[in-house]
Amino acid sequence: MASSPSPPPRFLLSSQRVWNTLRESLRDAVGLVLPTWCVVCGTENRSVCGACRETIVYRENRRSIPVVDRAGAVRELWVCSAVAYEGNVRRILLAVKEGRSDASGALAPLLRRVLGDELARLYRSGASAGRVIRVVPMPSTARSERLRGFRPVELLVRSGSLCVFGFLEGAWRQDASRRVRLKRWLRVRRRRRKNQVGLSRTERQRNVDETLVASYQCATNFIVIVDDVITTGSSLRESYRALSEKGGIVLGAVTLAHTPRHPV
Ligand SMILES: [Zn+2]
Structure with a gap:
């Protein structure tokens, strides 16, 4: 029997408000101790100022990309995104990747929201047959991780967040107490790229394409x-x-x- 999902309980909403106020005060305090400036407009004492944050509006986008499964069959993989990669979103993300990890808090709620919504949708549809869906972040190369000292994607999921499931409701509230534990099941292949000379066209393609390796631990797990x-x-x-x-x-x-679809 289908029942409409109930809204989050009132105490969750008010605790969110308290948390927001606390967070804002903390940001002000940090700004006083560690001078910083908005990565977009340069306003002092904020990683991303209020005015610049307000320009970022959540607008979910869904698109599908063709993928080839283990059996060699082509199927569609749905990809859900929170915002368009343009304007201030782009500026802030680039700043984060260039080392301003403190600015990640301006984008993190968007990623958490789209992730929470997508997980809720998948759980509700029964796609995971009642099992936990694991979240696997795209890995950075060892080199960029060394240079930055952090992994941008993981930072964006975790930054300033107590719980990714704040956006889930109804039957899935039970999961709300559990934080998403990211599974580092992907890594960038460490190898010297083979010399392309003498390789067939397919081999060349594989040489270029196969850049990631997954851990055997991922076997039989449901993954986003x-x-x-x-x-x-x-x-x-x-x-x-x-x-x-x-x-x-x-x-x-x-x-x-997401960026606009590129013509193939
Ligand atoms: Zn600003």
Whole structure:
């Protein structure tokens, strides 16, 4: 029997308000101790000022990309994104990747919301057959991680958040107390790229394409992949390939932002 989902309980809403106020005060306090400036407009004492935050509006976008499953069949992978990759979203994300990890809090709620909504949708549809859906972040290369000292995608999921499931309601509230634990089941292949000379066309393609390796731990698990931006979908397609190859069951993908579809 289908019943309409009930709204979040009042105490959750008010605790969210208290948290928001606390967070704002904390930001002010931090700004006084550690001088900072808005990564967009340069206003002092905020990583991203209120005016610049207000320009970012959540607008969910869903698109599907063709992927090839383990059996060689082509199927569609749905990718859900929170905002368009343009304007201040783009500026802030680039700043985060260039080391202003303090600005990630301006984007993190958007990614958490789209992730929470997508997980709720998948749970409700019964796609995971009652089992927990694992969230697998897109990995950074070892080099960029060393340079930055953090992983942008993971930072965006975790930043300033107590709980990703704040947006889930009804039957899924039970999960609300559980934080999403990211599973680092993907890593960038560490290898010297083979010399392309003498390789067939297919081999060349594989040499370029297969850049990710998945852990055997992902086998038989239901998975949602999370990334910062979808452009052509090639990174997500590659993650899907790597995870499926090891027996992971990828149900969908979520990204913070999406760029307009590129003509093929
Ligand atoms: Zn600003």
